[in-house]
Amino acid sequence: MFKGLFVLLGFLSILVSQFVLAEDKYLEVPVGISPVMSSAAMFIAKERGYFQEEGLNVIINPFKASGAKMVPFLATGQLFVAGGNINAGMYNAIAQDIxxxxxxxxxTVSPGHGYLALIVRKDHVDSGRYRSFKDLKGMTLAVTAKGVSQQIVTEKYLKSVGLNLSDIKMVTLAYSDMNIALANKSIDATVQIEPFVAAxxxxxxxxxxAGDDEIYPNQQSAAIFYSPVFMNKYPKQAQGFMNAYVRGLRDYNDAFEKNKGKEDVIRILTxxxxxxxxxxxxxxxxxGLSPNGMVxxxxxxxxxxxxxxxxxxxALPDMDAIVDLDYARRATKALGVYR
Known part of the structure; x- marks a missing residue:
């Protein structure tokens, strides 16, 4: 499937040559990312000029879906960077020599950072239809796709009370559509992401x-991905991008962990x-966002x-070949220890 798509999009790879340093010395960097709270560090780094300080003009392309949907664009260089859910589709694409x-x-759903959470329709709670995880049996729950981290944690909620995925009806919806479905009562519950949970x-x-940190603490639910085009053609800028991104991670932690500059970060998020x-x-x-960019x-x-x-x-993916934290380590070394 992906090979066919690459043939179709192959001619677009010539556009990579256009992502060159312009007269103003900024490299245009196309980034694919979902407009959710876990993308905060990217938005902060762009809004506060951190990418520009590294000679980069970051162009954010919002994706309603993420992870595997971004892979073909990363492969051809239409996206240099992407951020999204880690899922089976992504690993299958990488297995095809991408x-x-x-x-x-x-x-990361670290303790105290249950930004992904199980939410249930209020009318079910008020009526007594829902009292505990056991009452999920027979309900319709949404996930963003089959073979995603959200599906794993949904199963963990069910298995904690002796149920399985076969005990529910599962449908697929984008995060942004889940609240609509809950409000119009077309689904009963879902594992939702902030800020849609709070909304x-x-x-x-x-x-x-319940927060996902209660049922599956420290799950790595999303990550930043680099295109081979970006890494190979622009290695200096790829490092500069990470330096700026880690600054954004630290600003986010300052805001939500230390209440430092929170109002401005909220302005950026809105x-x-x-x-x-x-x-x-x-x-x-x-x-949960590591101030050092670790996964x-x-x-x-x-x-x-x-x-x-x-x-x-x-087949099981070779994580040693897929994960490269050297960019984040170098950024941490350049920026110093986060305190």
């Missing part, structure tokens, strides 16, 4: 019943995401094993 790298954190609660059509109400960002559970490789291996056992992968 040397994309996972280079940094974009969302659902504030608008009183859903209740947050600019780049679909949730424009600043009050909602005061109510969110913060995303939980063991979590990646555990989730890949689940995809393989469920038949979503033909």
């Amino acid at each position: 040397p994309i790298k996972i280079v940094s954190d974009k969302g 659902a609660v504030q608008n009183e059509f859903a209740v947050r019943v 600019k780049y995401t679909r949730i424009k109400d600043k009050k909602i960002y005061q109510a969110v559970v913060p995303v 939980n490789v063991q979590s990646l291996k555990d989730d890949a094993k689940w995809y393989f056992e469920q038949g979503y992968l033909k």
Whole structure:
């Protein structure tokens, strides 16, 4: 499937030569990313001029879906960088000799950072239809796609009370569409992402019943990916991009962990995401984002094993070949220890 797509899009690879240093000395860097809270560091780094300081003109291309959907564009160089969910589709694409790298954190469900959470329709809670995880049996739940980290954690909620995925009806929806489906009662529950969790609660059509950090702590749910075109053709700029991104990660942590500059970070989030109400960002559970850009490789291996056992992968991916944290390590060395 991907080979056919590459033939179709192959001619676009010549456009890579156009991403050159212009007269103003800025390299145009196309980035694909979802407009959600876990993308905060990217938005901060762009808004505060960190990318420009590295000689980069970052062009953000919003994706309603992420992860595997971005892979063909990373392969051809239409995207130099992407950020999204880590899933089976992405690993299957990489298995077809597409040397994309996972280079940094974009969302870890570390303790206290349940930015992904199980939410249930409020009318089910009010009526008593839902009282515990056991009551998910027979309900319709949404995931963004089959073979995604969200599906793994959904199963963990079910298995904690002796249920399985076969005990629910599963449908696929984008995160941005899940709240609509909850409000119009076409689904019963879902594992949702911030700021949509806080929005659902504030608008009183859903209740947050558990954070994913309670059921699967430290799951690496999302990451930053580099295109082989970016790494090979522009190695200096690829490092500069990471330096700027890690600064964004640290600013995010300052805001949501230390309450330092939070109002301005919330302003940035309302600019780049679909949730424009600043009050909602005061109510969110913060995303776990490493201030040094590190990812939980063991979590990646555990989730890949689940995809393989469920038949979503033909073979286990070689994480040592896929994950390259040297960019983040060099950025951390250049910026110093985060305190």
